[in-house]
Amino acid sequence: MPRIGVFVCWCGSNIAATVDIGQVTEAAAEMPHVVCVEDNKYTCSEPGQASIRQAIAQHGLDRVVVAACSPRMHENTFRKTISAAGLNPYLLEIANIREQCSWVHADRVAATAKAIDLVRMAVAKVAQHSALTSSTSPVTRRAMVIGGGIAGIQAALDIADAGHEVVVVERSPTLGGHMAQLDKTFPTLDCSACILTPKMVEVVQHPKITLYAYSEVEKVDGYVGSFKVTVRRKARSVDESKCTGCGACWEKCPVKVKSEFDLGLGTRKAIYVPFPQAVPAKATIDREHCIYYLRGRCRICERFCEAKAIVFDQQDEIINVEVGAIVVATGFQQFDQAAYGEYGYGEYPDVITGLEFERLVNASGPTEGKIKRPSDGKVPETVVFIKCVGSRDEHKGVPYCSRTCCMYTAKHAILTREKIHGSKVFIFYMDVRTPGKGYEEFYRRASEEDGARYLRGRVSRVYPKGGKMVVLGEDTLLGRKVIVEADLVVLASGMIAQPDAQEMARKLGVSYDQHGFLTEAHPKLRPVETNTAGIFLAGACQGPKDIPDTVAQACAAASKAAALLNREALEAEAMIACVDEARCSGCLWCEPVCPYKAISAKTISERVGRRTLTRSVAEVNPSLCHGCGACTVACRDSALNLLGFTNQQILAEVEAVCP
Amino acid sequence: MKALVLPASGAPGFAAEVSRLAGTDVQACYACGKCSAGCPVSASMDYQPHQIIRLVQLDQKDEVLSASAFWLCASCVTCSVRCPREVKLAQVMDALREISRRSGVAAGQPRIAAFYGSFLDLVRSGGRLHELGMTAMYKLRSRDLFGDIDLGVKLMLRGKLKLIPGRIKGRHHVAGIFRRVREHEAGEGGKR
Amino acid sequence: MRVYSYYPGCSLEGTAKEYDYSLRALAPLLGMQLVEIHDWSCCGSSAAHATSHRLALALAARNLNLAADMPGGARDILVPCAMCYNRLKVTSAELAADSGLRSAVESDLGDKWRGAAITAKALPEVLLGDIGVDAVAQAVVQPLEGLRVASYYGCLLVRPPEYTGFDDPESPKSMDELVRATGATPVDWPHKVECCGGGLSITNRELVAGLVADILGAARDAGADVIVTACPMCQANLDTRQGLAGKTRGTDFGLPVLYITQLLGLACGLSAASLSFQSHLVSVAPLLEKVRQLGRARQAAGGEGC
Amino acid sequence: MSAVAIADLSRDLARLEESVRARASELLESQQVRMVIGHKRAWNGPLAVAHFAVSPKEARKFAAGPHCTGGLAKYLLEEREKDGVVAVIARGCDALGVRRLLIDRRVDAEKVLVLGVPCAGCLDPAKLAEALGVTPAELVEVTLAAGALRVRLAGQEQAAAGPPLDKVLPPTCMACEVRMPVEVAEMLGGDLAALTALAGRPPAIDLETAEAEVTRLEELSADDRYAYWAGHFQRCLRCFACRNACPACNCRVCALDSYDPKWLGHPTEIPEQFMFHFIRAVDVAGRCVACGECERACPVGLPLMQLNRKFSKDIRTLFGVDRPHLPGEHEPLGKFEPDDPEEFM
């Protein structure tokens, strides 16, 4: 039989002024299994806690009810109290007679009656409590970072500097991501490559970091502390250990292909590194264009490779990596402007995207940093920038703001005015959004010092006329139509999720929003965690972001991952779902309602008569379960129960409402 | 320009009425101006299309109905197709013409109103549009007697203007449709 | 032979009669049989939909009902006029989507709505989707090689795309494909879907002349010999207002504006008379002369080749 | 149904019966299956009973026809712990019942062989008795022969012509959409033109008609509805025949039998009867295969399908899932849509 002690708190006058403590203690003394009732001025004070510890010893209490403030306030305090007296900390129940009784009711009689009900409910529930312990699981002290852009680079370096091994998986042949394509960065106009490439080199030189470039994550199994990741290392046709990156092969290669890195504005060879500062500086053969793979002969690269690094029959390699934490930094892609027929992107060469403009102004780009328009190589005199192309457009694009376009367009305007003397810049905008350190000043500089003319209105149409591009817009501030005859039109493309972001999310078991961005566990308080423990988010895979925010988030994700890896073992939640295997039918209806993929099927053997039979039942992984209890309702035969909130406990509480 | 006195100068419910009749939500507009930028006739309008929408959002019924802009709308639908907020502007313009006609306010573009009136009268009586008859009737109503006379002669000489109006057998059915719609509209007008 | 219910619309009885004639002459050559809808009435275009939503729907619904009642069963309707096509499409869609509207229109009609199974189709839609560009090309007997043609789609053939849907609203291609099938060269030009202001042609002449001048200028800049269209309002406007448009820009555009059926008819060997070229204001004669010369030159070249 | 069709139908049913026997014999003979579950003619009444053949000889007893009424899927649960494959002669509703057990992982797909048979519907003895002006107990033998139902009543030597089959079908058969079974390993009977044509026809009554009684009850006042159900539940014997017959009620330990937690109290109290039927109906909601076995099994004739249909109707109107029991549909309560309705929230 349970032996329950009830401790009623006055909370000074907070409770006692409205609730008749005497009546409550009298009523409590009559409740089933209650062997001791005390009241204290402040139960949470040291004397109050001491009286609980004393009563546990004196009366041999095995369960405790504290009628006081909200459990959200002091549940943990009193768990520690009874634990100190040798009781399991979960053999405690709080009756919330302050926030949910004395503070919200003025009528002393009614409040007292309600307080008695609340105590009775707590007593009924605590009688059903059992001691709970949390399980622990070991931690593999290694992290994986998926994606080698600035977010992945930063996260990898931070985790490695914290002393943990890191495996970086990047699907393109080089680190760098979108940032490597940029020219200058706002608001400081630092050269992007100057600040990025040293970090790329640092990654490959770091003793704790292993880089798998040109590799992709195939599969993720396991759970926090113990993930098992399958990685496919795609065949480069080049032995990375031998290749010195000397460049003899791509100098001699006869095949020219449009360069992905230059967004088709420049060319590369069929054997190539994407850009000169690529890391690792190892060549890759593009089998779709290499003559040898297409026609069976050529092999010029092989002839000129002194290191003998060319391996034409190289195969993809599958490797398995065990890690304790994963940082996802898979980035974004540009919105496809072809949706805007009225702007003629793809039809008229002199309508380009912002990222293409970056390549045009970049000193290592296809025009060596001279802004020349694609159609005829002429230096444009009048340049029009159109913002929010794809962004804030439910009709043709996405409803959200892409956050970076206002600033990079201001940067483009400044660069245009710097590089093309006497050029005229017009920027069509809807709003200028500059919430960031030094951002508003940067925009003012573009507008005032560099003379970019901002026109408030969306452009309706762009079409060619006599070698110019006619831009048909509206100045909504004047209420008049504006026609600009431009030499070059730059569309500020929005940022959208990677095309395979949802597939990646499913592999990882994390959720994604309607736009394909991966979802954080809480938008404010858990911004870099996911709902899957041990998986963290960095950079634009979570939503559009500029470089400073991306780096900050990467640092945050890295510190979360490092903190996890610092632990010897992980203690799981104690109040989790458990399966009564004798009842479980093994139907697994609980599985789809579990948001954490904590439930799976397991096969058990049992003796029935003289035979040993096997059947399948549900199994809860205590490391993954968060204790929401959704599974218990899906379970028709009540084989699943939630410890701390069992069916029996809730029924007992409900029944105690009306004695 | 006169100041708006809010909410006094507004007609409560006007924006909602326009939205309902047009089958689109005018409050979705965020005033980017793309409609006005692409409108072929906005240069001739007294208010730009996005300004009309703005006035509607603010329930400025009197000011909107006195405008000529929506009468000038050529129903080319460019605005609707390019609107990032999926506001069907062309339908809003249709709705404003309908409200204007029903409320009996003098049209901001009396010629266009006269043109539409002539057109519909002929359809009501004959079931089909008789272009020559419409032109004649329109000229009388709009007092635009001598415009295009040379053109009319040229068309006539090329056999493009049919002299005798065709009448269909079902013209009484068509007239019935007109009558029932007008009755319904009158009933609605009474309720408003 | 594909059979269509045929809805000419009011314009094709008057200013656009050459569209009607040329289509009727062309149809059998392309394997189409047109059965005119009995006792059709105005579709509810422009004046009606501009001033009364319900009137416009009811007028269009009457014709869709008539099409459903045709002997021989419910067939697709071929609607050459872009405005009528648009009205019938919009009406079908709105009545399908909204049962409240449907019953309102039924009460206006004094009749049940029976047109749900009827699909209105535009001419380029039928020629490309049903007949096929290859069949069109096969019917060509006098290829128009060397002729540069600007396809002008205007507004209502392609907008709003959620109702029309057979072609891209910003950069349509269907008529260009038909032009290519005749052997002529479709020119790439930016004003394919700019509005010509046809609805305001009678009431706001100066405004419209400016729009027409922009379109004609763009076609001329692209090197077009001729403009083709599938809309009576556009054709009438670009043809009859060409003089005034020229005056505002101090030029004579001299660009004939043909219905797509007239161009196809020419390529399929129909006579100039059966295609009613005489009723155009901007003379088509120089164009026909150019076609003749191109034909002769081709024959000469072909002769040498043999 | 024309007379000619019925004549063909009875010939088809005879052929089907022969085909069932032959295929069952073959499977047992070759030991491809351990047991075949089907129907056989009862010795003491008009309706067939379940038959469990384990030898070719026993397979000769299998029957087919409108008198083969009871569901068969649920018997698989009894066999689940034994080795070897069990075959089920499955009408559409049986096949859906087996599908239910497979989805619920209560039977092993590799241990079941579903032999589909087309079905013309199974007669409702109460309706038949009513049509003949007798009590169900007086029905002795019902056959479908020479073009019509033939019925022999107690005390009679000879069978006499009865009503057409489609006039004495229960509502579930009339609304049945799976008279050609789905998800079967093979179909028996070969080319049965009349039966296949009949089974291929759309149901005699559509969804709305099938739900007409639900709609009628919905339109009563709350108190009348309460009186209606309390009146029925008062007659409930708590025999659990509904649960035992239902292929969706397949838990290892039924909530209704559970002592800890104790969901259900003493049967004499009306509130407890509400709890019983609430639990039963909620637990099969979205999982019900619409076979009507619960109602057929109920000895006091509770209108249990009106509870099940209420859920299927609401699931359809609220979540747009028309027929959750048919392949290709989602189980509506194992998922959600972010924009599900919020009518009172």
Add this chain to the structure above:
Amino acid sequence: MSVAKTKPEADGANAAAEWQPKIVAFCCNWCSYAGADLAGTSRLQYPPTVRIVRVPCSGRVNPRFLIRALQRGADGVLVAGCHPGDCHYSTGNYFARRRFLLARRFIEYLGLEPDRLWVKWISGSEGNKFADVVREMSAAVAKLGPNRKVREAR
């Protein structure tokens, strides 16, 4: 069909004036329970009709609890959870929404008053809303009178 009799004091004419409904509220720990606490810290007054059962998530609430509460004498049941999209466990409230959409229609079908079951989304910052909901629900349930239909005579 007779209706189960409730306790005599609830039925008595004198008691009727003083009778107050009893409402069992299942509040999710993360949002609605916190919202109820906030109503307390803000000293918002609401009728003493409600007894809160703390659950981790609205997805934990089994519709069987609803019937049990009504059986044992509750006059109304409130299920309160995080707003859709805000569930601490991501999806629990979405499942709860489906379950209780059906449950409310079903109890109505059985002849109970649907207004005895309320489901509301109350966030941790909506102390006001919690108090409002209790006030409104108490009034609505009071209007229905004591629950007699599936209440056990004890």
